[in-house]
Every structure is written in structure tokens, then in C-alpha cells.
Amino acid sequence: MVYRRTHQVVKRLAARRSAILAAARDAAAEGGMAAVQIAPVAVRANVAAGTVYRYFPSKAELISELIAEVSRDELAAIRRAADAAPGPSSALAAAVTTVAVHVLSQRKLAWGILAEPVDVDVSVSRLASRREISGEIAARIDAAVRAGHLPAQDTALAATALLGALHESLVGPLAPENLDDPAKLRDAVQTVTLLALRAVGVMDARARGLVVQAVLPAKALVGA
Amino acid sequence: MVYRRTHQVVKRLAARRSAILAAARDAAAEGGMAAVQIAPVAVRANVAAGTVYRYFPSKAELISELIAEVSRDELAAIRRAADAAPGPSSALAAAVTTVAVHVLSQRKLAWGILAEPVDVDVSVSRLASRREISGEIAARIDAAVRAGHLPAQDTALAATALLGALHESLVGPLAPENLDDPAKLRDAVQTVTLLALRAVGVMDARARGLVVQAVLPAKALVGA
DNA sequence: ATCAGCCGTGAATAGTTGTTCACTTCTTCA
DNA sequence: TGAAGAAGTGAACAACTATTCACGGCTGAT
Numbered sequence: 001m002v003y004r005r006t007h008q009v010v011k012r013l014a015a016r017r018s019a020i021l022a023a024a025r026d027a028a029a030e031g032g033m034a035a036v037q038i039a040p041v042a043v044r045a046n047v048a049a050g051t052v053y054r055y056f057p058s059k060a061e062l063i064s065e066l067i068a069e070v071s072r073d074e075l076a077a078i079r080r081a082a083d084a085a086p087g088p089s090s091a092l093a094a095a096v097t098t099v100a101v102h103v104l105s106q107r108k109l110a111w112g113i114l115a116e117p118v119d120v121d122v123s124v125s126r127l128a129s130r131r132e133i134s135g136e137i138a139a140r141i142d143a144a145v146r147a148g149h150l151p152a153q154d155t156a157l158a159a160t161a162l163l164g165a166l167h168e169s170l171v172g173p174l175a176p177e178n179l180d181d182p183a184k185l186r187d188a189v190q191t192v193t194l195l196a197l198r199a200v201g202v203m204d205a206r207a208r209g210l211v212v213q214a215v216l217p218a219k220a221l222v223g224a
Numbered sequence: 225m226v227y228r229r230t231h232q233v234v235k236r237l238a239a240r241r242s243a244i245l246a247a248a249r250d251a252a253a254e255g256g257m258a259a260v261q262i263a264p265v266a267v268r269a270n271v272a273a274g275t276v277y278r279y280f281p282s283k284a285e286l287i288s289e290l291i292a293e294v295s296r297d298e299l300a301a302i303r304r305a306a307d308a309a310p311g312p313s314s315a316l317a318a319a320v321t322t323v324a325v326h327v328l329s330q331r332k333l334a335w336g337i338l339a340e341p342v343d344v345d346v347s348v349s350r351l352a353s354r355r356e357i358s359g360e361i362a363a364r365i366d367a368a369v370r371a372g373h374l375p376a377q378d379t380a381l382a383a384t385a386l387l388g389a390l391h392e393s394l395v396g397p398l399a400p401e402n403l404d405d406p407a408k409l410r411d412a413v414q415t416v417t418l419l420a421l422r423a424v425g426v427m428d429a430r431a432r433g434l435v436v437q438a439v440l441p442a443k444a445l446v447g448a
Numbered sequence: 449a450t451c452a453g454c455c456g457t458g459a460a461t462a463g464t465t466g467t468t469c470a471c472t473t474c475t476t477c478a
Numbered sequence: 479t480g481a482a483g484a485a486g487t488g489a490a491c492a493a494c495t496a497t498t499c500a501c502g503g504c505t506g507a508t
Contacts, residue, residue: 168388
């Protein structure tokens with residue numbers, strides 16, 4: 001053979017691949033999953049439509065990777081916030097707040113990743129990602145139950161319900177309008193976190209305390 | 225003119241219109257909104273594709289009417305159940321249980337009506353329907369607050385969150401698998417209702433009592 | 449410098465589905 | 479019964495997009 005991939009080429013290919021993924025992410029953040037179409041994404045990434053297919057075997061694969069990437073970031077953020085909390089209940093509160101803040105800061109993207117319809121091939125990947133995040137929340141609920149802070153319950157179902165509540169109330173079509181106002185945004189996060197904590201059995205008074213503590217560090221994320 | 229619509233013809237036209245709507249509903253119940261395509265719906269209704277357009281100006285209009293119809297039924301059921309309850313807290317529990325049971329008994333249809341992606345023209349109608357149901361739940365929460373049974377709160381946001389929790393945990397992709405088993409189904413309804421009641425501030429012990437009372441009459445609906 | 453082979457291209461292709469319309473069939477009434 | 483006009487038909491059309499592929503240009507070893 002008279003041609004072999006040199007390190008420089010490998011790097012360029014990886015960069016281009018990332019650029020395409022980033023373009024897809026931008027498109028989704030702007031117009032939801034429906035806006036992730038091969039031609040527009042190619043334009044954003046400064047490549048031709050055909051080139052996209054040199055990097056991803058199909059659109060479904062591209063979207064699957066996009067979802068996986070976003071979910072990986074999300075999961076890491078949840079773990080970081082929860083692990084930094086002083087106890088299981090605080091950790092749960094931190095996890096919930098983190099989800100709320102993240103979802104709000106990228107509403108369209110979150111909507112696309114979480115709810116917007118896609119074809120079957122993609123929903124497999126989406127399901128896996130969602131399961132991971134739901135599992136993480138379930139684990140945090142379970143820890144609080146084992147610590148005696150919460151009544152015994154079906155933690156998997158509870159985690160799913162909490163995520164549903166967060167998503168629907170913050171990025172769903174009935175979500176409040178002017179969440180661009182930071183104050184309103186913080187209120188919404190607090191309110192929803194409170195609902196979530198009470199739902200799994202935290203006493204009202206204690207829940208209010210946990211919410212305040214959890215929102216303080218998370219406020220930084222809102223600004224970022 | 226030598227032709228005028230006779231009563232018999234008017235009736236036949238109305239029947240055909242209903243048949244098309246019913247066909248659309250069946251299709252949605254079987255395969256979600258994605259399955260509501262003109263050609264298949266026409267076949268189900270025993271008419272030609274073109275005929276559908278004699279009754280509905282566009283597919284979006286057809287789906288909008290479908291959504292409105294289903295939501296109207298849903299809202300009526302919620303009101304009926306809530307009004308039959310002895311007090312505001314019971315009414316709220318009854319309302320939540322009713323939503324849960326209905327959603328479970330027609331999962332695919334509910335998913336299509338509530339969450340499946342559709343084009344913009346349809347989402348207007350969907351939004352209106354959803355707002356009505358959410359408003360009804362909000363009103364029930366508000367009644368319980370005014371009765372002093374619940375702490376003051378943003379009832380609209382709470383109602384939206386509750387519906388999100390119900391939908392996600394019962395018909396979302398992470399919903400438990402074998403809900404066809406009546407016992408499992410009842411458990412799921414109870415668990416989710418309990419979560420919902422606690423979320424808005426009902427004390428755990430009292431919530432458990434309300435759940436049991438609310439599920440008893442609703443069980444009949446499951447069988448139907 | 450040169451050539452083998454990979455990378456990038458974008459116009460053409462193909463599949464899917466909502467919508468139209470020229471035509472047929474049915475209904476009503478004189 | 480026949481004419482006027484409405485209702486029904488379904489093949490053809492149109493719009494949208496994912497995907498392909500034959501070609502031109504670039505890269506890297508000799």
C-alpha cells in the first residue's frame with residue numbers, strides 16, 4: 001500500500017466527526033430533533049451531505065450518538081452534584097435540582113432528547129440513556145430510604161415519575177412562559193424540586209430546607 | 225335546483241364522518257399517532273382516500289378533532305369522579321386516579337394524544353386540550369388548598385407536574401412492562417397516586433388512606 | 449514526481465405520504 | 479325517467495428528505 005493514515009489525518013477525521021456531532025447538537029438545541037436533518041447539519045459542519053455518511057452509517061446512528069453524548073454529560077453532572085451533598089436526602093435534592101437546571105438551560109435540546117418523536121432505531125438508544133438517568137435517581141432515592149429518611153417504596157417507578165414531573169412542568173408545552181427571567185427560573189426549580197421531594201415522602205418542612213440548600217450551589221450552573 | 229340533502233343523507237354523512245374519526249382513533253390506539261395516515265384510516269373506514277378530504281380539510285384537522293374528542297371524554301370522566309368524592313382531598317385523589325386508569329387502559333392512544341410528536345397545526349389543538357385537563361386538576365388542588373388541607377402553592381405548575389409524573393411513569397418508555405396483569409396495574413395506579421398526593425403536600429399517612437378510597441371505585445373502570 | 453487509495457462532493461435516486469382532481473356513481477326532484 | 483348536482487373514487491401528483499455513488503481532488507509512501 002502506498003497510503004496510510006497519518007496521525008495528522010486521524011486527528012482531522014476525529015475533529016470532523018466532532019464537528020458533525022456538534023452541528024447536530026446545535027441544530028437540536030435550536031429547533032428540536034426535527035431540525036436535525038442531514039443537509040442542514042452538513043451545512044453547519046461545513047461539509048457536504050455525503051460526507052456525513054462517511055462518519056455515520058445513518059441518521060439514526062448520528063442521533064443515537066448525540067443522545068448518548070448529552071445523556072453522558074447529564075449523568076456526570078447529576079453524580080457530581082449528588083456526591084458533593086452531605087447526606088442521602090441532600091444528595092437526592094441535589095440530583096433533582098441538577099436535572100431541573102440542566103433541562104431548563106437547554107430546553108429545546110432537552111425536549112428533543114427526551115420526548116420528541118423519532119424512529120424506532122433511535123428510541124432504543126434513547127431508552128438506554130433515559131434508563132441510566134432514571135436509575136441514578138432511583139439509586140439516590142434508595143439510599144435515602146435505606147438511611148431511614150424516606151418510607152419504603154418502588155424506587156424505579158418513583159424515579160420515573162419524578163423525571164416525568166420535571167420534564168413536563170419545565171419543558172413541556174404547559175411550562176411557564178417567561179422562564180428566561182432568572183428569578184422566575186429559580187422559583188420554578190425550587191417549586192418543582194419541592195414537589196419531587198415531597199412526592200417520595202420527605203416531610204414538607206424538611207423538604208423546604210433541602211430545596212434551599214440544593215438550589216444555592218445550582219444557581220451557579222444557571223449563570224454558566 | 226333538483227337536488228337537496230334529505231334527512232337520510234344528512235344522517236349518512238354524519239355517520240361516515242364519525243366512522244372516519246373512529247377509524248383514526250382505532251389507528252391511534254393501535255400504533256400511535258404515526259399510524260394515523262390518510263390511506264390506512266380510509267381503508268379502516270371503508271372509504272377512499274379522497275373521501276376523507278370531503279369531511280376534513282386536512283390531516284391536521286382530522287387529528288385535531290380526534291384529540292379534542294378524546295380529551296373531552298377524559299375531562300368529563302375526571303369531573304364525574306371528582307364531583308362524586310366527599311371532600312376536596314378525596315376529589316383530588318379521585319381525579320388523579322381517574323387519569324391514571326384512563327391512561328393505562330388506552331396506553332398507545334394516550335401516548336399519541338399526549339406526547340407523540342405531531343406538526344405545528346396539531347400542537348395548537350393538543351395544547352388547548354391539555355390545558356383544560358391540567359386546569360381541572362389545578363382547580364382541584366386549589367380547592368384542597370382553600371379547604372386548608374394543603375399548603376399554599378403554584379397550583380398550575382403542580383398540576384402540570386402531576387400529569388407529567390402520571391404520564392411518564394405509566395405510559396412512558398420506562399413504564400413497567402407487565403401492566404396487563406390487573407394486580408400490577410392496580411399497584412401502579414396506587415403507587416403513582418400516592419406519589420402525586422404527597423407531592424402536593426398531603427401527609428403520607430393521610431395520603432395512603434385517600435389512595436385506597438379513590439382506587440376502589442376506579443377499579444370498576446379498569447375492568448370496563 | 450508519481451501513483452494507489454482514501455476523502456469529500458453534491459446531484460441524482462428512492463421511498464414515503466399528504467393532497468388534488470377528472471371522472472364515475474348515486475341521490476333527489478320535476 | 480331524466481337532468482342537475484352532490485358524493486365517492488383512486489390514480490397521479492407534489493413535497494420532503496434520507497441515502498447513494500461516480501467522480502475529482504488530496505494525502506502519503508516510494
